Amino acid sequence: xxxxxxxxxxxxxxxxxxxxxxxxxxxxxxxxxxxxxxxxxxxxxxxxxxxxxxxxxxxxxxxxxxxxxxxxxxxxxxxxxxxxxxxxxxxxxxxxxxxxxxxxxxxxxxxxxx
Amino acid sequence: xxxxxxxxxxxxxxxxxxxxxxxxxxxxxxxxxxxxxxxxxxxxxxxxxxxxxxxxxxxxxxxxxxxxxxxxxxxxxxxxxxxxxxxxxxxxxxxxxxxxxxxxxxxxxxxxxx
Numbered sequence: 001x002x003x004x005x006x007x008x009x010x011x012x013x014x015x016x017x018x019x020x021x022x023x024x025x026x027x028x029x030x031x032x033x034x035x036x037x038x039x040x041x042x043x044x045x046x047x048x049x050x051x052x053x054x055x056x057x058x059x060x061x062x063x064x065x066x067x068x069x070x071x072x073x074x075x076x077x078x079x080x081x082x083x084x085x086x087x088x089x090x091x092x093x094x095x096x097x098x099x100x101x102x103x104x105x106x107x108x109x110x111x112x113x114x
Numbered sequence: 115x116x117x118x119x120x121x122x123x124x125x126x127x128x129x130x131x132x133x134x135x136x137x138x139x140x141x142x143x144x145x146x147x148x149x150x151x152x153x154x155x156x157x158x159x160x161x162x163x164x165x166x167x168x169x170x171x172x173x174x175x176x177x178x179x180x181x182x183x184x185x186x187x188x189x190x191x192x193x194x195x196x197x198x199x200x201x202x203x204x205x206x207x208x209x210x211x212x213x214x215x216x217x218x219x220x221x222x223x224x225x226x227x228x
Binding site: 046091 | 116118147156157158159162170172204206216217218219220221222
């Protein structure tokens with residue numbers, strides 16, 4: 001119940017393509033769903049986040065779609081660029097707003113070919 | 115640069131040994147979190163401290179312990195090391211009292227146990 005399942009494990013797209021990464025969860029007590037981007041040798045960095053009372057959120061070329069009834073959410077990267085090549089993690093927060101305890105998905109390695 | 119500093123960057127040690135990982139949070143952040151990243155387990159939450167007090171605990175082994183000092187820096191102590199403890203250890207910090215304040219991750223300490 002505390003898991004977040006992420007797919008696919010890896011993804012290769014051409015420049016300009018729209019990679020989509022999917023996550024699913026079981027615990028309805030999760031109340032905050034961030035996406036993190038990680039480059040080799042660096043720590044994860046927050047990309048975009050959504051709360052379950054919102055169905056979609058856009059920030060620049062990144063969009064989260066959230067389906068509360070299906071307990072699924074996904075990240076879309078519009079007009080993907082080679083610089084977007086990184087590992088992406090979805091996550092879910094459990095607990096009160098005073099804790100940052102996040103449950104992470106297994107990660108998706110994205111390669112954007114020029 | 116996230117503003118979170120972790121030292122050392124790399125650590126190589128033998129089984130049975132004890133090591134200490136250090137983290138300095140971003141200026142003004144009262145909460146510090148420790149995460150373990152391994153190939154098979156992904157990013158796993160270990161423990162959270164808030165202003166010197168333990169706030170949340172995850173799947174942290176009894177051989178591992180942490181503390182947060184009055185100057186807010188934190189240390190993660192790993193003892194009786196086993197080969198399976200080889201992983202990236204990340205520290206993150208956040209501002210408390212602000213709903214959904216993001217976690218800011220350091221660049222990690224890569225621990226290799228031989």
